[in-house]
Amino acid sequence: MYLLRSIKKDWAFWLIPIAIMFVLTYLRYHSLGEPLERDVTTYAYIAHEMLSGEQLYSVLWDHKPPAIYWIYMLAELVGGYTPEAITYLGIVFSLLSCVFLFLFLMLAAGRWIALLGASFWSLGSNSLLLQANQPNTEIFLNTFTLMGLWSFALYASTSRKSEQSQVQRVFRQRTSRGQSLF
Numbered sequence: 768m769y770l771l772r773s774i775k776k777d778w779a780f781w782l783i784p785i786a787i788m789f790v791l792t793y794l795r796y797h798s799l800g801e802p803l804e805r806d807v808t809t810y811a812y813i814a815h816e817m818l819s820g821e822q823l824y825s826v827l828w829d830h831k832p833p834a835i836y837w838i839y840m841l842a843e844l845v846g847g848y849t850p851e852a853i854t855y856l857g858i859v860f861s862l863l864s865c866v867f868l869f870l871f872l873m874l875a876a877g878r879w880i881a882l883l884g885a886s887f888w889s890l891g892s893n894s895l896l897l898q899a900n901q902p903n904t905e906i907f908l909n910t911f912t913l914m915g916l917w918s919f920a921l922y923a924s925t926s927r928k929s930e931q932s933q934v935q936r937v938f939r940q941r942t943s944r945g946q947s948l949f
Contacts (some may be wrong), residue, residue, distance in 0.1 A: 783882055784869055791865055791889035795858045798900045805852055807901050814839035814847050835904055857902030859893045860910050867913035874920040 803811075813827045814836045821827050823836060838856070846852025864889045872881035893900050 776878050778914070779819065780878065781810060783920065784885055787869075787882070787885045788838060788862055788865060791892065792858060794893040795861060795900065798854050798857065799851060799902070800902060802882075802899070804901050806903055807853060808836055810817075810839045810904075811843070811853055814843055822905055831904065835907065838907060857900070857906060860902060860906045864892065864910045865889060867910065867917045869916040871913060871920050874917070874924050894920060914949065 777949075798808045801943040809829060813823065813829055815825050817823055817836055818840055823829075823833055837851075846855055865885050866887050869881045869885040872884045891897070891899065892906070899905070
């Protein structure tokens with residue numbers, strides 16, 4: 768509700784995050800012609816074989832939890848067993864991460880910090896030096912962690928005052944110690 772009111776009130780501001788999303792998508796497109804990394808092709812192959820009826824951890828062996836293969840199975844169901852489907856998977860999850868980072872920072876630190884964070888994300892999530900331009904497991908971990916942070920911040924901002932102050936106190940304690948929230 769807060770987000771919708773903010774969009775109606777200051778629609779020109781919201782053009783900036785949309786532009787950041789377009790830049791992120793444009794920067795990701797260079798990966799379409801790039802050979803896929805070994806880990807990414809392993810996930811795609813195992814997901815493809817799972818869709819063919821093979822059993823994970825008995826016939827198909829890898830040490831990763833099954834969710835990574837479920838995500839790749841979904842990508843194959845939507846886009847086929849192609850390198851482009853894998854690249855688009857990276858684009859979609861990078862955009863989702865950017866959206867949830869922006870929403871979290873809007874609640875936690877304000878709109879200008881949210882814009883700065885989304886801008887840095889759009890550049891850093893495409894880094895060749897960090898090998899962040901292909902959909903390895905980190906992008907999925909980032910997306911779901913940012914979803915959790917956003918939902919935590921949303922709860923803290925919308926709950927009753929007594930609950931809110933307790934949640935904010937725990938949040939500050941955990942983040943100041945550098946401990947994981949999860």
